[in-house]
Amino acid sequence: MRAKSNSILIIGESGVGKTHYGAQVLKRLMKGDGQLRMDGAAINLQPFEAAMESLNEGMAAGHTATTTYVDSIWPIADAGGAKGELVWPDYGGEQIKSISSTRRIPSAWRVRVLSSPAWILLVRLQQTLVSDDIFSRPLSALRGASSENREVRISDQARLIELLQMLLYVRGAISSERLRTPRLCVLLSCWDELSTNECPTAALEQRLPMFANFVASTWDRPMVFGLSALERPLSPHNRDTDYVARGPEQFGYIVLPNGERSPDLTLPIQRLLVGDV
């Protein structure tokens, strides 16, 4: 790990779980039993104060305001003792939606895209669908149907791929070889919703095949992990007694590429920063 600042670009739409993951990562860093741990005390924990409070009480964190974009800087050390700083953002997911729909990238985002060596893309598989199409019904059901005006709603896969294409264009990383930088990690968030034992790559290929193909074609060694930051759905109003009793540090896991689960939420970040497979 280098001693300079390591800023991660987190890409995720509204509702994928960026704030929950950030709060849980912070708590894991402070607990100190993972691949990465907090080296001393962070100067400012305020950006995640509200989220940590909610999780301590066993409740879901509130929606991050649209215009928020805050970078937290946490001093970290890895298992080998190398130290550095992790720059971790939190922002309102509508900003990503706005980039996708207006096809304009604000200059602040441009700076972040250019400067970050590693990207984490959070995808909540349960939110995306591959729509049913004509192949699932017999042709005879169509004859005689009148054509109506319908507005074209871009599919989830196409929207995700187009977003990545736009960010790669901004970064200037269009190449005939597979990309080595920026390194990409796809986190399939809210894994507990899926109730599956598949390995993450298979789950992605099954639910978002075109997107999985695109990621495999474009990046040299993209990492795909499953993530459940909370292990269960939390309500914003009712307390979860387990959480209150044991603390949110005891909850949350990632799913490794071979399908095993690990409670170390800092593992994907460590792999990204070091550049390991």
Place this chain on the structure above:
Amino acid sequence: MNACSRSNCFAPETTCDLGFFDRSNCPSWKGRVESPGGQDEALSDELVLPWSGSALGLVDLGFVAGCKKPLVVGVAGPQNAGKTTLLAAWYLLVGRGLACSEKRKFAGSYSFGGWEAVAGSLRWTPGLLPNFPPHTTSREGRAPGLLHLAFRDADAQPRSYLFADAPGEWFQKWALNRDAVDAEGARWVAGQADVFLLVADCEALSSANMGSARGSLQLLARRLAAERADRPIALVWTKSDIPISSAMAVAVREAVLGTMPDAAEFSVSIVPSAEGGADKGHGLIELLNWTLNIRRKPVSLPPVNATSADPLFMFGAR
């Protein structure tokens, strides 16, 4: 919105044609005519993109063709033959991961909006019935829409493809009169395409108008044979779930294979195949694989007529 004074530049919707990152520095932008009463938009610091995501126009092609000329696939056929449906079905197969294999993976597209518009009619959204794409009306003088797909081979070579989605009326007019004024788009496809797919509509060839359908297909086949100059071509029977009489099949084959004996032949249908398993229509993936495997012939330069063995004097006027 004030348009740039250069006819090829579509700022401020897309990036400046001359490459100025900040539009206000571009001399053509500064020289544009201000529309009366129009307000100059506040110069935002947002970055725009050089592609809009819709089907690519001729000027938009510069972005995807800059690195290497993509393989242009010209889908030709009379109206209602199923040309657009074929493209839509391919996009849906790619979207479901059925068109990709270990040897070739999908690697992106710069015209997702165009693909989704074409395929939107075939997709179920809650409450709406899928239908064949609306009839693409002929727009005189305007270019056909080009839909872009990129694939990466197992040996890590990226390849781009452009699929021309054009109304059938253009091809019918072009078949009758090669230099027709309103067949400009068909001439573009004929000139630029690297591979042709001639679509024969089984439904039309078995309907009451089968005679005129056969006639227009024969004209188009003859025109393509004259204009294609050794480029690969495939005869594609669409809606092949509908049977046609053997006499008709013989007549069409004679017209196509008679003038173009090296044409490949495929039958496609979007009706699901009889055996169970993934629903991928019939013949669509085979045709797509054949199309994606086409390569342009390498150019061979004429031999050098050297006047001397010394490299410095090899080409001289002596």
